[in-house]
Amino acid sequence: MKKILSMLLSLTLLAGFIFAGDITMSGSTTVFPIAQLAAERYMDKHPDVNISVRGGGSGVGISDIILGRVNIGNASRQIKNKETKQAKENGINVVETVVANDGIAIVVNPSNGINKLTLEQVKKIFAGEVSNWKQLGGASMPIVVISRDVSSGTFEVFKELVLKGGKVREDALLLASNNAVASNVAETPGAIGYVGFGFLSDKVKALEIEGVVPNEKTVNDGTYKISRKLYMYTNGAPKGEIKAFIDYILSSEGQEIVKETGYIPLK
Amino acid sequence: MKTKEFLFKYITLAAASLSILFLMGIILSIFKEGLPLFNDINFSDFIFGRKWHPTDEPADLGIFPLISGSIFVTLGALLVGVPLGVGSAIYLSEIASTNVREALKPFIEILAGIPSVIYGLFGMAVLAPLVRKLFNVPTGLNLFSASIILGIMIIPIISSLSEDALSAVSKELREASLALGANRIETIFKVVLPAASSGVISSIILGFGRAIGETMVVLMVSGGAAMLPKSIFSPVRPMTSAIASEMGEAVNGSQHFQALYGIAIVLFLITFLSSLLMQWFAGRENRE
Numbered sequence: 001m002k003k004i005l006s007m008l009l010s011l012t013l014l015a016g017f018i019f020a021g022d023i024t025m026s027g028s029t030t031v032f033p034i035a036q037l038a039a040e041r042y043m044d045k046h047p048d049v050n051i052s053v054r055g056g057g058s059g060v061g062i063s064d065i066i067l068g069r070v071n072i073g074n075a076s077r078q079i080k081n082k083e084t085k086q087a088k089e090n091g092i093n094v095v096e097t098v099v100a101n102d103g104i105a106i107v108v109n110p111s112n113g114i115n116k117l118t119l120e121q122v123k124k125i126f127a128g129e130v131s132n133w134k135q136l137g138g139a140s141m142p143i144v145v146i147s148r149d150v151s152s153g154t155f156e157v158f159k160e161l162v163l164k165g166g167k168v169r170e171d172a173l174l175l176a177s178n179n180a181v182a183s184n185v186a187e188t189p190g191a192i193g194y195v196g197f198g199f200l201s202d203k204v205k206a207l208e209i210e211g212v213v214p215n216e217k218t219v220n221d222g223t224y225k226i227s228r229k230l231y232m233y234t235n236g237a238p239k240g241e242i243k244a245f246i247d248y249i250l251s252s253e254g255q256e257i258v259k260e261t262g263y264i265p266l267k
Numbered sequence: 268m269k270t271k272e273f274l275f276k277y278i279t280l281a282a283a284s285l286s287i288l289f290l291m292g293i294i295l296s297i298f299k300e301g302l303p304l305f306n307d308i309n310f311s312d313f314i315f316g317r318k319w320h321p322t323d324e325p326a327d328l329g330i331f332p333l334i335s336g337s338i339f340v341t342l343g344a345l346l347v348g349v350p351l352g353v354g355s356a357i358y359l360s361e362i363a364s365t366n367v368r369e370a371l372k373p374f375i376e377i378l379a380g381i382p383s384v385i386y387g388l389f390g391m392a393v394l395a396p397l398v399r400k401l402f403n404v405p406t407g408l409n410l411f412s413a414s415i416i417l418g419i420m421i422i423p424i425i426s427s428l429s430e431d432a433l434s435a436v437s438k439e440l441r442e443a444s445l446a447l448g449a450n451r452i453e454t455i456f457k458v459v460l461p462a463a464s465s466g467v468i469s470s471i472i473l474g475f476g477r478a479i480g481e482t483m484v485v486l487m488v489s490g491g492a493a494m495l496p497k498s499i500f501s502p503v504r505p506m507t508s509a510i511a512s513e514m515g516e517a518v519n520g521s522q523h524f525q526a527l528y529g530i531a532i533v534l535f536l537i538t539f540l541s542s543l544l545m546q547w548f549a550g551r552e553n554r555e
Binding site for chain 1: 516
């Protein structure tokens with residue numbers, strides 16, 4: 001009963017009073033699971049603190065911090081020079097804190113016979129140069145390319161590391177979150193998409209890239225190439241409650257949450 | 268007493284004028300934010316440009332794929348919603364007994380009250396996988412699925428307004444037609460429907476406006492690819508879903524931000540024209 005009540009309460013808080021909390025954060029859907037779980041645990045320990053977490057994508061988190069709309073902007077990519085400049089013009093001094101490491105896994109439907117691809121093949125698939133799994137030695141089935149909206153940090157990193165700046169084929173599905181990509185790949189036999197490690201499950205198959213299995217070890221030793229850091233951005237160095245919360249995420253307990261949600265703790 | 272009435276009159280007047288104020292405020296703000304875009308790129312490149320890559324350097328800001336996404340999804344919705352909506356209106360007003368009518372109407376009204384995000388969920392979780400399997404297409408998140416969901420959404424609008432229009436046709440007209448030897452179906456299609464055409468057409472235009480402005484459903488079901496649809500099973504990115512999914516990250520005053528407001532202007536003009544058209548049809552009914 002108490003649990004239901006507190007759930008209801010937190011739902012109303014989320015729905016009605018997004019800005020009423022003591023700490024507000026928004027942005028990356030990759031960072032979201034870490035931020036959400038850390039916020040819940042932190043609030044259990046400090047019942048007087050309210051933390052609200054929204055998604056939206058890294059672009060949203062960074063633009064919210066530039067415009068002073070939140071206390072913490074979550075991002076799965078680094079802030080761009082252009083954005084730092086915009087922040088300065090608004091009188092905001094963006095400070096970066098790395099909270100976790102992550103890899104981007106290339107995922108396909110579990111029914112797909114393909115288990116490994118090279119970076120070049122992935123690039124060709126997303127660019128539209130290869131459009132049937134048959135061309136890669138799989139079953140004859142059109143490839144459904146699933147990508148992310150332009151506000152996604154995962155998309156930006158993927159574009160830089162895999163597409164080398166190239167464009168995604170124009171009929172690719174553009175979905176709004178990691179979760180939407182994972183569930184669509186799980187439902188669509190011919191699909192290929194990319195998600196942060198936190199969204200891997202047995203419903204999707206993560207491919208070996210250049211013969212390397214995506215996991216914590218291969219990201220840490222640098223053999224899995226599609227990896228990045230996860231960030232929290234603040235206006236100025238974090239102070240007070242915001243500092244306490246970020247320190248909590250960086251603590252061994254917080255890094256345990258990073259691990260629990262499927263990401264890679266900082267060493 | 269007199270001062271009370273006087274006060275009441277002006278308080279209600281203020282309430283009524285507020286909507287004009289809000290309308291003006293909305294129009295002013297979308298034009299103020301959107302128009303500066305056309306200092307940098309020309310209007311016809313914006314409307315007819317085939318590529319929408321708003322965050323590339325340099326950005327491609329052509330919204331033709333988005334406009335066509337909206338138009339095709341809406342036309343598809345009308346193909347679904349008009350026959351079902353007008354059909355149910357004919358049944359309720361002309362054929363059903365009072366009991367049946369009273370039993371059916373609440374269901375149509377409930378359909379009207381379902382939040383669009385629930386339609387979206389239904390489309391994403393139930394309809395899209397079904398469409399993919401049934402038609403053996405690569406993905407169920409496409410123009411076709413979005414049209415069906417939007418079509419179902421506009422049924423209550425078309426049905427209830429058409430029914431009002433049909434019920435308003437005078438009894439004498441029906442009786443005269445039957446007395447001349449026309450049967451019931453002939454009476455419905457050759458006498459009652461034409462007499463109610465203005466009302467039926469305005470209900471369809473209202474349905475059009477609802478469908479083209481709907482955001483959540485298309486965001487969840489249409490697939491989001493900014494391309495000219497190649498078939499009814501292509502994923503599309505209607506204007507509303509581009510605004511909704513990209514506005515959050517576009518920084519105030521950036522070109523991307525202005526372009527999204529530019530889309531809002533186009534969308535506003537389309538819905539504005541459709542409501543003018545509707546008022547004209549509704550007015551025609553009164554004049555007749």
